[in-house]
Amino acid sequence: MFVHNKRLQYTVRVAGPNPGLANLLLEQFGGPQGELAAAMRYFVQGISEDDPGRKDMLMDISTEELSHLEVIGSIVGMLNKGAKGDLAEGVEKEAELYRSLTGAGNDSHITSLLYGGGPALTNSAGVPWSAAYVDSIGEPTADLRSNIAAEARAKIIYERLINVTDDPGIKDALKFLMTREIAHQKSFEKALHSMQPNFPQGKLPGEPEFANVYYNLSQGEGDARGPWNEGPEWEFVEAPQPAVDGGDGMASVDLGKDQAKVVKQMATRTKSDPTVDPMTGADLGSGGAIRKGKG
């Protein structure tokens, strides 16, 4: 069950309305790195988790992300408060209202017109939130790595948002939210390494002849060596040739007699004849210039 507490997880003091900033903050409300995506990511993982420690952690963090969603949404609501009233009541002259929504070149008019100035489940460009942002695969050694990366991306978005506002109250709240993503990252990493082994992910080992091979496939000046492709654990293949398994590199399939016959029929019907060079629309349109080699 969920119980709602009317207080926010962190105290929010907003200095004054700013629809443009509200729009940018939507990135963390309904964007791919945002709080709803984070909450849902850990929630769906927690629901199906059988390990009691991981289940508890995923549910704790998922619920905290919902609290972050509430903080961000509240800030957006405060920043839009003036614009929301003005839009709804039409108190300002049209031109002034337009300017207050599009001031400083922002595009908050999109979300203001579509969602009336409330926090919308969109990113900062007005793209609706999508469940496709939840990229869980149902295997903790893979999901925890994905969670660590998601927290890293969320941290970076907060950092960028902190850099675009001079409102001390908002900066303060954003720094709290950013810091919590660092803490989550640590928990996920500890949880990942509390499972041993956790690499490679899942149960099947890789095929040994390909697991420690580095293919130099971008060739030419600029080839670089480092721990990612050099040293005793790597076999470096300077100029890989197809097929790397030593086979002929051709794709084949065994078809039944009837299917093989149909495939052959179709191949015969669609066979290209290199000796045919017909007049085309392009030739006609060019007045014959192309065919004379003047096109």
Ligand code: MN
């Ligand atoms: Mn968060």
Ligand code: MN
């Ligand atoms: Mn987080």
